[in-house]
Each structure stands twice: as C-alpha cells, then as structure tokens.
Amino acid sequence: MTNTTHRGRAKMGTTTTNIEGLATGVPGFDAILGGGLPMYSFNLIAGSPGSGKTTLAQQIVFANATAERPALYFTVLGEPTLKMLRYQREFGFFDPALVGPAIQYLNLSEEALTNDLSLVLERIVTEVERAKPGIVVVDSFRTFIGQPAGANDTSSMTIEHFIQRLALHLTTWEVTSFLIGEYAEQEQRNPIFTVADGVFWLSQVTDRNSVVRKLQAMKVRGRATMPGLHTFRITNDGVEVFPRIPEQQLERRATSSRRLATGVPGLDEAMGGGIPAGDAVMLAGPAGSGKTTFATQFAAEGLRQKEAVIIVVFEEYPEEYIARAKSRNQDMAASIEAGKLRLIYLRPLDLSVDETLAEILEAVKDLGATRVIIDSLSGFEVALAPAFREDFRESLYRLVGALTATGVTIFMTTEIVGEYPHVRFTTEKVSFITDDIIVQRFVEFDGALRTVLAIHKMRGSEHSRDFRDYEIGANGAVVGGPIRNYRGIMTGNPEPQTGPPSSTHKGLTLQETSVFDVLVRLGESSRERLRERAGLTPAQLGQALARLEMLGYVTADGDGQGIRAIAQPGAS
Amino acid sequence: MASVVSLRMEPRQSAPGTVAEGLALARRLMTRPAETEEAPGNAAFEARISEHACRALKRSLGATGFHALLTRALAEAQLAHPLLAEVRIGQQSAPILGNLQALIDTHGALAVAAALEGAMASLFSLLGRLIGDDMVARLVERDANDATRDSEEAP
Numbered sequence: 062m063t064n065t066t067h068r069g070r071a072k073m074g075t076t077t078t079n080i081e082g083l084a085t086g087v088p089g090f091d092a093i094l095g096g097g098l099p100m101y102s103f104n105l106i107a108g109s110p111g112s113g114k115t116t117l118a119q120q121i122v123f124a125n126a127t128a129e130r131p132a133l134y135f136t137v138l139g140e141p142t143l144k145m146l147r148y149q150r151e152f153g154f155f156d157p158a159l160v161g162p163a164i165q166y167l168n169l170s171e172e173a174l175t176n177d178l179s180l181v182l183e184r185i186v187t188e189v190e191r192a193k194p195g196i197v198v199v200d201s202f203r204t205f206i207g208q209p210a211g212a213n214d215t216s217s218m219t220i221e222h223f224i225q226r227l228a229l230h231l232t233t234w235e236v237t238s239f240l241i242g243e244y245a246e247q248e249q250r251n252p253i254f255t256v257a258d259g260v261f262w263l264s265q266v267t268d269r270n271s272v273v274r275k276l277q278a279m280k281v282r283g284r285a286t287m288p289g290l291h292t293f294r295i296t297n298d299g300v301e302v303f304p305r306i307p308e309q310q311l312e313r314r315a316t317s318s319r320r321l322a323t324g325v326p327g328l329d330e331a332m333g334g335g336i337p338a339g340d341a342v343m344l345a346g347p348a349g350s351g352k353t354t355f356a357t358q359f360a361a362e363g364l365r366q367k368e369a370v371i372i373v374v375f376e377e378y379p380e381e382y383i384a385r386a387k388s389r390n391q392d393m394a395a396s397i398e399a400g401k402l403r404l405i406y407l408r409p410l411d412l413s414v415d416e417t418l419a420e421i422l423e424a425v426k427d428l429g430a431t432r433v434i435i436d437s438l439s440g441f442e443v444a445l446a447p448a449f450r451e452d453f454r455e456s457l458y459r460l461v462g463a464l465t466a467t468g469v470t471i472f473m474t475t476e477i478v479g480e481y482p483h484v485r486f487t488t489e490k491v492s493f494i495t496d497d498i499i500v501q502r503f504v505e506f507d508g509a510l511r512t513v514l515a516i517h518k519m520r521g522s523e524h525s526r527d528f529r530d531y532e533i534g535a536n537g538a539v540v541g542g543p544i545r546n547y548r549g550i551m552t553g554n555p556e557p558q559t560g561p562p563s564s565t566h567k568g569l570t571l572q573e574t575s576v577f578d579v580l581v582r583l584g585e586s587s588r589e590r591l592r593e594r595a596g597l598t599p600a601q602l603g604q605a606l607a608r609l610e611m612l613g614y615v616t617a618d619g620d621g622q623g624i625r626a627i628a629q630p631g632a633s
Numbered sequence: 634m635a636s637v638v639s640l641r642m643e644p645r646q647s648a649p650g651t652v653a654e655g656l657a658l659a660r661r662l663m664t665r666p667a668e669t670e671e672a673p674g675n676a677a678f679e680a681r682i683s684e685h686a687c688r689a690l691k692r693s694l695g696a697t698g699f700h701a702l703l704t705r706a707l708a709e710a711q712l713a714h715p716l717l718a719e720v721r722i723g724q725q726s727a728p729i730l731g732n733l734q735a736l737i738d739t740h741g742a743l744a745v746a747a748a749l750e751g752a753m754a755s756l757f758s759l760l761g762r763l764i765g766d767d768m769v770a771r772l773v774e775r776d777a778n779d780a781t782r783d784s785e786e787a788p
Contacts, residue, residue, distance in 0.1 A: 146764040161775030165775075167692055
C-alpha cells in the first residue's frame with residue numbers, strides 16, 4: 062500500500078506515535094484529511110442516492126488493494142454487484158487485473174435476508190480471517206442496519222452490539238474499513254455515527270440546470286481535517302475533490318518591491334512605475350472598452366520578459382483568443398508550444414470556484430508562472446453553477462488569496478454597468494479583494510466618443526489621479542497623458558476648460574507629450590538640447606522619440622541628431 | 634495422480650449468443666488438471682467444475698443476481714442441448730445444478746458433459762457481455778479455486 066505518514070502525539074504526552082495515513086488515491090481528498098486516512102480506521106461514507114459513495118469507495122480500494130493485502134468488497138442488497146461491476150469498470154481507476162487476486166467481491170444478501178445480524182457478522186469475520194485483507198467495504202451497510210424498528214426481531218444481536226463487534230474485529234485484524242450507507246441528515250443519532258472513526262458526507266444539489274456535488278469530512282479521529290463543504294466532481298477518471306482552502310494559502314510568499322511592466326505604453330507611468338509584483342489588479346470597463354486588449358498586452362509583456370503566464374478565459378474559446386492576439390502580432394501559439402503560456406478554458410455553467418482555483422494553481426505550479434490573467438470576472442461568475450454564485454464574493458476572496466499567496470500577479474477584468482458617478486462593477490462586491498483598480502469609460506469630447514481611464518486605487522503605492530485618454534490601434538492600447546483642459550469628465554460629457562490649452566495629444570504618453578511640446582516650441586532641436594529642455598535621461602528620450610517618429614509626430618535628419626516636429630496630428 | 638481431461642470425441646455445439654471467449658473459458662475450466670483419475674468427457678467431473686464455477690459467481694454476484702443469469706444461460710444453451718431443460722436449479726446451500734445424476738442415467742455421461750460445457754459457455758458469454766470477458770475469467774478462475782477448497786472442506 063502507498064502510505065503517507067501523519068505524526069500524532071500519544072495521549073500521555075511523553076511518547077510520540079505515528080498514525081500512518083492511507084493515501085486514498087482520490088485527488089484532493091488526502092489534503093482534506095490532513096494527510097490521508099488513518100490506518101485501520103472504521104469509516105462511514107454516507108449520503109443520498111447517486112451522490113458518489115460507491116465510486117469513492119471503489120477508487121480507494123483500487124488505489125490500495127494488492128495481492129498481499131487484498132480488499133474485500135461486500136455487497137448487500139443495494140446496487141447489484143453485476144451492475145456495479147458493469148458501470149464501475151468504465152472509470153479510469155478500475156483495473157480488471159486486480160479483480161480476483163487483489164479485490165474480491167462477495168455478496169452478503171443471503172445473510173442479510175435472514176435479518177439475523179449474527180449471521181452477517183459471522184460471514185464477514187470468516188471472510189476477513191480467510192483473506193486477511195487490508196481494506197473492507199460493506200456496500201450498502203444501510204440495507205441491514207437501517208431496518209425499521211422490529212425488523213431485526215429475529216436477530217440474536219442488537220444493532221449497537223453488531224456495530225461495536227464489527228468495528229472491533231476489523232480494527233483487530235488491521236483492516237481499514239468503509240461502510241457505505243444512505244442516510245438523511247436527521248439520522249445522525251444512529252449508533253454508527255458514534256462508533257465510526259471517520260464520517261464522510263456526500264451530497265448533491267440540483268439548482269436549475271446544474272448539479273453540484275459536495276463532500277464533508279464530518280469527523281476523522283486523530284486528524285485535523287480541513288473544515289467545510291468541498292466540491293467534488295465525478296469524471297471518467299473517478300472522483301476528484303477540490304479542497305475548499307488550498308494548502309498554498311497557508312504559506313503566503315513574501316511581498317516584493319519589484320514592479321511589473323504592463324505592456325501598455327503610458328499605463329506604467331500612470332501606475333507609478335508599473336504593477337507591484339504580487340498584486341491583484343482589477344481592470345473595470347464597459348463592454349467594448351478594450352479590457353481584453355489590456356489583459357492580452359499584460360500577458361504579452363510577461364512573455365517578452367521570459368516570464369510564464371496563465372490566461373483563464375470564460376467568454377470566448379481559446380482559439381479565438383489566440384487568433385485575436387495574433388492579429389496584434391502576439392504569437393501566443395508559439396508561447397504555448399514553448400511551455401511559457403497556458404490558456405485555460407473551463408466548462409461553463411457548472412463550475413465551482415474551488416475547481417477553477419485547483420486548475421489555475423496546478424497550471425501555475427507546472428509552468429512556474431508569475432502572471433495570471435482572469436478574463437473576465439463577469440464571465441467567471443456566469444460560468445459558475447447557480448449555487449456558487451450566491452457565495453461568489455467569499456469564494457473569490459479565497460481564490461485571490463490562494464493565488465497571490467503563490468507570488469503571482471493577477472490581472473482580472475470585469476464589466477462596468479451604469480453611468481458616472483453611479484458607475485458599478487458587475488462584480489463590485491469583490492473589489493475589496495483587489496490591490497489595484499483601473500477604471501475605463503467612454504466619454505464624449507467635442508461630439509466624439511473617446512475612451513478614458515483612471516487609476517482608482519493602488520494599495521500602498523503612489524499613482525496618477527488624472528483621467529487619461531487611451532486609444533486602441535492596430536498595435537494595441539496606448540495610454541495618453543492627463544486630460545487637463547476639460548472639466549466634468551465624470552459626467553461623461555465634459556466641457557472645455559477655460560484658460561490656456563494644454564498639450565495633450567492623442568495616443569501619447571506623458572513623457573512623449575512633453576517631448577513633443579518642447580519640440581513644437583523649439584521647431585527643431587538637437588537631441589541633447591531636447592533632452593535638457595524636456596528633463597529626461599538619454600534612454601527616456603530615445604524611447605519617446607522612437608514612438609513619436611513611428612507615430613509621425615516628429616522627423617529626424619539623416620544622422621539622427623537633428624529632430625523636428627512635422628505635424629500635430631493628434632493635438633486636441 | 635492428476636490427469637488432463639481434454640479429449641473430445643466430436644465437436645460440441647454452441648448455443649446462440651455464446652462467444653469464443655466464453656467457450657474458451659468453459660473449456661479451460663473443464664480441461665484443468667483433475668485431482669482424481671477421470672475419463673475424458675466424464676460428466677461427474679464436469680458437473681463438479683460447473684458447480685464450483687457457479688458457486689464462485691454466486692459468492693461474488695449474490696444469489697438473486699446469479700440465479701437470473703443462470704436461468705437465462707440455461708435457456709439459451711437449451712437450443713443446442715435440449716436436455717438442459719431438465720436441469721433443476723437448487724436453492725440455498727443445495728447443489729446449484731441439481732439432479733445431474735438422473736440426467737446422466739437418462740442421457741449418458743457424454744451428452745451431459747457436453748451440455749454442461751455448453752451451459753457454462755453460455756453463462757460466461759452472457760456475463761462477459763455485461764462486465765467484460767477478462768473480469769469473468771478472473772472471478773471464475775480465481776474464486777473457483779476458493780469455492781473448490783471451501784466445498785471440499787465442508788462437512
């Protein structure tokens with residue numbers, strides 16, 4: 062058997078004992094159990110019909126049974142063995158080669174039909190002594206334990222006595238056992254709940270068109286289990302549990318003073334030099350404001366810096382996302398091929414936040430990613446099963462907490478509804494979880510629709526308080542300088558401000574604008590003079606001039622030393 | 634002392650629906666080394682093997698499930714072996730395939746042996762369609778040994 066070891070302290074406090082943990086073979090389950098199931102424990106798997114009890118037990122059996130320590134799987138009157146074998150073998154964990162030498166299926170229906178519990182116990186004891194198994198499952202235990210009062214009148218043994226003797230016998234023979242039963246929550250006074258070392262409750266809730274399965278470790282003796290209801294899914298591979306509180310959250314990585322370039326010209330400047338590494342950023346804007354373009358540029362910049370990036374999309378297929386990025390000269394397919402980028406597209410409409418988190422965390426770990434883009438939170442909320450939308454805020458809080466604990470920087474987009482100053486994010490209730498908030502909006506300037514943005518919040522960091530316009534062109538988004546010659550921008554219909562016009566130009570950053578303004582005043586200038594007048598470093602000037610020249614604002618002479626403003630195409 | 638019962642005097646007929654894997658498993662069981670000297674086509678030997686295989690399946694599948702399977706298997710095998718119509722299925726701890734001695738007396742050992750092989754092939758084929766031939770073989774061949782031992786140990 063594959064074991065993990067869980068160190069526990071003996072009751073006397075002077076010696077330490079090792080309670081070995083049985084690795085369940087169910088992804089995510091061992092984390093909930095605090096390191097596997099205690100060896101030789103007597104467990105109850107309870108829940109409603111169809112909640113996955115048998116599949117969970119079978120998966121544990123197939124993960125642990127060997128020819129030396131086989132598993133005995135007793136069936137009683139519930140699901141016929143024939144049908145159980147027929148359907149269970151469809152799961153990936155089911156290995157027919159183990160049936161017989163390592164897993165023996167035995168039927169107890171004849172004994173159960175006698176209503177004499179001593180006969181049932183005798184048969185189980187006989188088989189255990191014969192096979193010396195490591196695991197015993199009784200499926201379904203309820204069929205002979207849950208009889209109404211009086212049904213066991215022919216038995217020479219009470220239910221309480223039967224359960225106690227069975228539990229003792231199985232533990233004495235060093236067997237980890239699982240009793241499976243259909244119980245309702247109000248039946249928890251049944252003696253088996255007292256005797257069992259572990260009680261696992263499986264449930265499924267149908268809400269409109271979605272079905273959500275949840276697992277709770279109600280009781281596990283000798284283990285500090287992870288509390289709460291944990292989502293699980295049954296796929297062709299069997300049961301996979303998504304622990305509610307990921308382990309990573311417990312070990313938050315130290316924060317760094319490093320800033321990440323956004324890849325959007327002008328935005329880093331507005332954000333005081335870029336996004337602080339490890340922050341959770343929310344970009345909120347109305348439909349069509351370019352949120353995905355900003356997100357894609359943030360991803361592309363990460364890839365350019367040789368970082369690994371995860372993009373989680375909900376609103377469009379990955380192929381479309383890749384194609385759109387390619388139209389802006391960002392070859393995501395090549396990055397995916399190189400193992401530097403993973404695009405996660407999750408099944409819509411029945412997701413749980415924990416499942417999403419598990420997938421993202423796995424991808425972050427696999428790639429060693431430093432940037433995670435969630436595009437968008439609005440789409441994510443819609444993709445969730447209705448039952449999870451109710452606690453979206455709390456779930457997202459855990460998701461962001463768990464992700465940032467790994468050290469990644471998260472860039473999330475969300476949609477804005479309503480008009481200024483009453484603007485609302487569709488996910489406004491979760492804005493408190495973010496470190497930085499950027500808000501985009503449409504504004505009418507002189508009869509034309511323009512896009513502006515503002516940095517609403519940057520936790521623990523200086524940032525611009527200005528509204529800045531931005532444009533989305535063939536090469537992506539470019540954020541311009543502060544808009545100073547208008548007032549009432551928040552109304553959406555600003556008016557020109559009286560006084561001298563400022564030198565704001567379409568599509569230029571603040572630095573580029575100041576260089577251009579100086580050049581306009583000088584008419585023509587050498588690089589050195591221009592640099593002195595604009596108060597920039599040679600590198601900053603070179604960068605600004607390169608873009609100004611590319612955008613057609615300036616022209617350079619043959620040797621590149623003489624610079625001249627040639628037009629003011631974007632002057633506003 | 635072990636001998637192999639493998640000779641066939643003539644090709645035996647198969648019931649409709651019997652697949653090669655089911656027939657092969659039945660023949661494998663019927664030709665395994667016997668504990669005692671038994672002549673080829675010995676109906677008593679085949680009856681004992683069949684009984685063990687049936688007990689093994691009953692242990693795994695439960696009395697109700699196994700009874701349903703055996704009833705259908707016998708009905709299908711009857712098309713090729715009409716004498717199977719006379720087989721009685723025992724209840725509880727009685728032999729699962731009852732009154733075989735009476736059948737041998739009436740129809741002869743070879744005919745009964747062939748019929749039993751046909752019945753087992755039909756049973757294994759039917760079960761194989763439901764849970765897979767590989768698993769049938771594991772259930773029968775592994776558990777048949779246990780069942781053999783258990784029945785021999787029983788008073």
